Amino acid sequence: MNEVTKPTAAAGDAGAGGGPTFAPLYRQIRALILQGLQSGEWKPGEAIPSEVELAARYRVSQGTVRKAIDELAAEHLLVRRQGRGTFVASHREVRTQFRFLRLRPDDAPAGEDTAAPAAAAQGDAGGMTMTSRVLECRRLRAPSEVARALALRAGEAVVLIRRLLQAEGRPTVLDEIWLPGSRFRGLSAERLDAWHGPMYALFETEFGTRMIRADERLKAVAATRSLAREMRVAEGSPLLLVERVSYTYGEQPVELRRGYCVTDQHHYFNRLN
Amino acid sequence: MNEVTKPTAAAGDAGAGGGPTFAPLYRQIRALILQGLQSGEWKPGEAIPSEVELAARYRVSQGTVRKAIDELAAEHLLVRRQGRGTFVASHREVRTQFRFLRLRPDDAPAGEDTAAPAAAAQGDAGGMTMTSRVLECRRLRAPSEVARALALRAGEAVVLIRRLLQAEGRPTVLDEIWLPGSRFRGLSAERLDAWHGPMYALFETEFGTRMIRADERLKAVAATRSLAREMRVAEGSPLLLVERVSYTYGEQPVELRRGYCVTDQHHYFNRLN
């Protein structure tokens, strides 16, 4: 049963260093809500119980529940909507849809959430058109370096997707996406082609895997011969390599993505706060 | 006098669109504290008055002051220290020192604030050594494109700094930094050479200009002949171009920086939340 110990007691933090970590009440509540999210008790897009209801359930004050939800909302795991309730964040929603897409056309205005970045999939969404074409989608055994990034054993099954994003007919991003095979069983090129919308929305809806965080490493690299051919640029021309590892609940890596970007007319935007 | 109107009233937001913007009490308090920071009433590194004191001064409850400070702390403008007080953030402090430095050696562990990124200036700070050499520092009239970025009139005085960062003796970043001449009067190559520590700490301490936010645009570019010579790489080899505009209080741009990075052994790290 969900029970909470009043005085500052252990939370679900699993302290990295020494003894067990102790945490305030609101962190324990936070952990309990997180469990509900991770276990699928409340699914993306759905509302979680109201603050008063949760307060009653966990036997704490509304203010404490509030503080727990505040943190989860700050991490974009929950979304508050005044007068309606608190909802589980979803990649299907327009607000958070482009949270992980930092490539923008050069003529776009600055600003973090300034209306209209490039669209993620077929069709336009905000002013710029970015069409996606799946080049291949196949299953194979994980190369050691991919296995390491995804915390799999070397040789375990993975899915490899290769796709080309074009902006106004010009090849702009070539993505190479590695996913753990176990989580993404029925995934195929047809399935990807049939889906209209962000890829992460597909993962979330069809495979119950929600990406909540990602680490990216960027480098400038020279186009190899094959890359150059696929992207219709000169061999050796500079490409922006974006290497991303995405995580679901519990710090679990579930995607390794390498994107090669032509940055003549686009750039990677980042705001430092 | 600092007086606060109880019912939801206008704050210092200066609404961009339609009529005047209204804001809750804690936002008004936030704006008042912000004024204190901007006016220099409380300087970087110093403590601001305690929560109870501010609550008394502004005639609100401590909880309201607390919420205002919470926001400013989340934006890294203030730093809370339990048992000691609340302090104005400073680039001199180790914690926030490397907030704007995203370039890391490839062998560094991931993680946002994982202990030891590359050091910003002469001497090492955490395991990696990065030495800075000022190539030039001169005053000139702002090219139109620089003037635009810094919100100056074309032809106004600016300072141009060019510096080379080397990691283990290998040229790694060539920075070209443009600053408004009015804010940075006595700035010279000697002054830069004499300073040991992050450049932003110098700006803050000697020129009263604190950078609180920055927007970056990244591209992959080919090394020009002169760049190639200065960085000892082959002409045409790929470089990571990081174009940054930094802002002080009040959304005022005060720095345009272009960094050309060799990313053989380094990468630009970014965490998406």
Added chain:
DNA sequence: TAGTGGTCTAGACCACCGT
């Protein structure tokens, strides 16, 4: 020990949303 921020509570009222 005194002062600071950090947590928790209980209750009042407001703003917003759907019905």
Added chain:
DNA sequence: CGGTGGTCTAGACCACTAA
């Protein structure tokens, strides 16, 4: 209208820091 999140208050107690 009832229910939701959003704001504000007042007060109690805890944890940490410095003198």
